Amino acid sequence: MASSRPARKSVVLDATSADTKTRILDAAESLFMEHGFEATSLRSLTSAASVNLAAVNYHFGTKEELFQAVLTRRLDPMNQERIDLLARLERDAGGKAMSCEKILFAMLIPALRLARDEKRGGKNFLRLLGRAYADPAPFIRHFLSAQYAEMIGQYKEAFLKALPQLSRHELTWRLHFVMGALSYTLAGTDAVKLFAQMTAAEKYDDELLLQRLAPFLVAGLKAPPLAESRKLELVSGE
Amino acid sequence: MASSRPARKSVVLDATSADTKTRILDAAESLFMEHGFEATSLRSLTSAASVNLAAVNYHFGTKEELFQAVLTRRLDPMNQERIDLLARLERDAGGKAMSCEKILFAMLIPALRLARDEKRGGKNFLRLLGRAYADPAPFIRHFLSAQYAEMIGQYKEAFLKALPQLSRHELTWRLHFVMGALSYTLAGTDAVKLFAQMTAAEKYDDELLLQRLAPFLVAGLKAPPLAESRKLELVSGE
DNA sequence: ATAGAATTCAAACGAGCGTTTGAATTTGGC
DNA sequence: GCCAAATTCAAACGCTCGTTTGAATTCTAT
Numbered sequence: 001m002a003s004s005r006p007a008r009k010s011v012v013l014d015a016t017s018a019d020t021k022t023r024i025l026d027a028a029e030s031l032f033m034e035h036g037f038e039a040t041s042l043r044s045l046t047s048a049a050s051v052n053l054a055a056v057n058y059h060f061g062t063k064e065e066l067f068q069a070v071l072t073r074r075l076d077p078m079n080q081e082r083i084d085l086l087a088r089l090e091r092d093a094g095g096k097a098m099s100c101e102k103i104l105f106a107m108l109i110p111a112l113r114l115a116r117d118e119k120r121g122g123k124n125f126l127r128l129l130g131r132a133y134a135d136p137a138p139f140i141r142h143f144l145s146a147q148y149a150e151m152i153g154q155y156k157e158a159f160l161k162a163l164p165q166l167s168r169h170e171l172t173w174r175l176h177f178v179m180g181a182l183s184y185t186l187a188g189t190d191a192v193k194l195f196a197q198m199t200a201a202e203k204y205d206d207e208l209l210l211q212r213l214a215p216f217l218v219a220g221l222k223a224p225p226l227a228e229s230r231k232l233e234l235v236s237g238e
Numbered sequence: 239m240a241s242s243r244p245a246r247k248s249v250v251l252d253a254t255s256a257d258t259k260t261r262i263l264d265a266a267e268s269l270f271m272e273h274g275f276e277a278t279s280l281r282s283l284t285s286a287a288s289v290n291l292a293a294v295n296y297h298f299g300t301k302e303e304l305f306q307a308v309l310t311r312r313l314d315p316m317n318q319e320r321i322d323l324l325a326r327l328e329r330d331a332g333g334k335a336m337s338c339e340k341i342l343f344a345m346l347i348p349a350l351r352l353a354r355d356e357k358r359g360g361k362n363f364l365r366l367l368g369r370a371y372a373d374p375a376p377f378i379r380h381f382l383s384a385q386y387a388e389m390i391g392q393y394k395e396a397f398l399k400a401l402p403q404l405s406r407h408e409l410t411w412r413l414h415f416v417m418g419a420l421s422y423t424l425a426g427t428d429a430v431k432l433f434a435q436m437t438a439a440e441k442y443d444d445e446l447l448l449q450r451l452a453p454f455l456v457a458g459l460k461a462p463p464l465a466e467s468r469k470l471e472l473v474s475g476e
Numbered sequence: 477a478t479a480g481a482a483t484t485c486a487a488a489c490g491a492g493c494g495t496t497t498g499a500a501t502t503t504g505g506c
Numbered sequence: 507g508c509c510a511a512a513t514t515c516a517a518a519c520g521c522t523c524g525t526t527t528g529a530a531t532t533c534t535a536t
Contacts, residue, residue, distance in 0.1 A: 020513080036374045038276035042494060052515050057495060059513090134372030134425055136274045173450045177419045184418030187372055212411045216458040223457030226449055258483080280524060290485055295525060297483090 021059050023049040028070045033128035037067055037135060068143050071132060074114060074125045079151040081110035086154055100162045101218050104178075107155060108210050111186070115210075130187025133179075152179075163221060170225050178217050185213060259297050261287040266308045271366035275305055275373060306381050309370060312352060312363045317389040319348035324392055338400045339456050342416075345393060346448050349424070353448075368425025371417075390417075401459060408463050416455050423451055 018026070027049035031040045042063055046053045060066040085106045089098060115123050132140055152175065159171055166174070186209075256264070265287035269278045280301055284291045298304040323344045327336060353361050370378055390413065397409055404412070424447075 034374060036274075036276065038274065039375065041492075043492080052513095053494095054496080054516090055514070063494065131372055131374060134369055134422065136272060136369060137277065170450070173447075174454055177423060177451060177454050180422030181415045181419040184372065184422045185415060209411075211464055212408070213415060215461045215464050216412055216415050219461030220454040220458040223453045226453050279522070281522080290483095291524095292486090292526080293484070301524065 020049075020051050020055055023051055024056060024059065024066070025070055025073060028066055029124055029128060032067065032070060033124050033131065036131060037063075037137060037140065064139055067140070071129070071143065071147070074120060075129070075147050077120075078110045078114050079147065081113070082107055082151050083154055085110065086158060090158065097161050097164075098158065100159065100221055101214075103155065103158045103162055104214060104218055104221070108182075108214060111182075112210050115186075126186040130183040130185070133183040134187070159221070166225060174221055177220065181213065181217060185209060258287075258289050258293055261289055262294060262297065262304070263308055263311060266304055267362055267366060270305060270308060271362050271369065274369060275301075275375060275378065302377055305378070309367070309381065309385070312358060313367070313385050315358075316348045316352050317385065319351070320345055320389050321392055323348065324396060328396065335399050335402075336396065338397065338459055339452075341393065341396045341400055342452060342456055342459070346420075346452060349420075350448050364424040368421040368423070371421040372425070397459070404463060412459055415458065419451065419455060423447060 024046070027045050028040075031045050031048060034040075042056050043053060046056060049055075056063065056066055060069055086103065089102055089106055111126060114120055115126050132144060135141070156168075156171060156175060159175065160166070160168060163171065262284070265283050266278075269283050269286060272278075280294050281291060284294060287293075294301065294304055298307055324341065327340055327344055349364060352358055353364050370382060373379070394406075394409060394413060397413070398404070398406060401409065
């Protein structure tokens with residue numbers, strides 16, 4: 001039988017809590033988040049999930065496919081929610097331009113809902129997602145690229161209408177910055193304390209985090225495009 | 239003798255190009271960037287550097303210490319440059335408040351200089367750094383936290399003066415977002431194509447990247463703090 | 477030229493890795 | 507109640523990992 005000692009210090013799921021596939025996904029979500037893909041062994045993962053070592057290969061094929069399954073389980077519904085929410089807002093607007101804020105909120109709200117829903121992985125999953133964005137493994141990058149393509153495409157069109165002063169090219173860059181700040185921020189656990197010693201009073205709270213992030217990102221998106229004249233100033237010595 | 243075949247497809251350094259320690263650091267910088275810390279083996283690293291396998295442990299102790307040495311070599315001078323540049327600007331301003339742009343540029347310029355200096359690792363190192371920010375390994379997080387503490391502290395004080403409408407707490411968050419967008423952006427290699435299909439005409443260019451990032455971040459920093467009244471709107475369904 | 481320190485080297489160590497196997501067990505339709 | 511399919515299981519396979527070792531070699535100061 002599988003040892004019932006924790007992998008390191010972490011959770012061991014009750015053997016009766018759910019079926020094998022779900023227990024594996026739950027343990028993988030937690031361990032991949034904590035240690036990353038490469039540093040998480042299938043042995044620690046299966047013992048945390050209280051399943052046999054071979055169960056991962058039986059149910060998912062390989063470790064890589066398991067990782068993709070972990071992401072898909074939460075990501076597909078969240079991105080679909082984003083697409084649906086944007087479509088509804090566009091219908092409500094009746095062809096008129098929407099505000100930049102509204103579009104951005106439509107992106108953030110499904111993430112916020114997911115973060116608050118412990119049954120869907122909650123904060124754990126968002127942090128895992130933030131980490132996955134920065135993982136150098138090609139299979140992860142390609143997978144995420146495919147998962148996000150449709151959603152990002154739709155939002156890019158919406159933002160283009162809301163921010164007519166931006167070229168498509170400029171907007172592409174800014175959406176990149178937005179996703180960067182978002183994923184980096186969500187990935188932070190202890191990392192929040194990296195530069196900031198948070199007061200113990202205000203504990204880590206994803207909702208509050210997104211509320212602070214939103215005005216920052218809206219202002220960035222609305223910023224005037226870089227003037228030609230400023231370029232030299234940046235690269236000169238001062 | 240060490241095999242002279244490349245680790246995967248990558249560079250093999252000329253055995254006479256530099257001393258052993260430097261060759262190891264150079265190969266490590268490149269491979270850690272490409273594959274991440276866990277996924278880079280000392281065997282592929284030492285063969286790419288054309289040194290004996292045991293040389294890493296002899297010169298650096300452990301793989302973790304090697305990683306820290308790779309970061310320290312570039313990071314210490316860059317952050318010192320940032321601190322010095324800020325101090326000079328503050329002296330020039332003679333106690334009067336500096337503009338937000340100037341402070342941010344003082345942060346970005348040393349990074350830009352490093353990116354353009356191939357002898358100091360260039361773009362490779364900045365991408366490695368961006369990846370390191372998102373790595374879950376505790377020893378990396380603690381190391382970076384210590385490396386950045388002084389620099390971030392100085393800039394926080396400067397920004398506080400430049401942005402008096404922000405509370406210290408609010409600014410802490412915004413600097414977190416700034417570092418997020420910056421590191422995520424710098425970490426992108428192929429990742430730039432993640433959401434954006436860059437035109438072949440405009441090839442990847444760190445200088446241009448920072449020029450686009452700067453106005454985005456300045457606008458975000460200057461954004462008015464989140465009004466109480468908006469909070470509910472974000473968390474409600476629409 | 478030579479002693480002693482520093483470095484390089486081939487080889488091995490023990491451990492952990494992802495995956496496979498084939499038998500044992502459980503499950504579900506008839 | 508039974509048989510076949512699905513699942514679980516212990517064990518092993520082949521491989522790679524970071525690190526250590528002790529001898530061989532190179533460097534340096536006298």
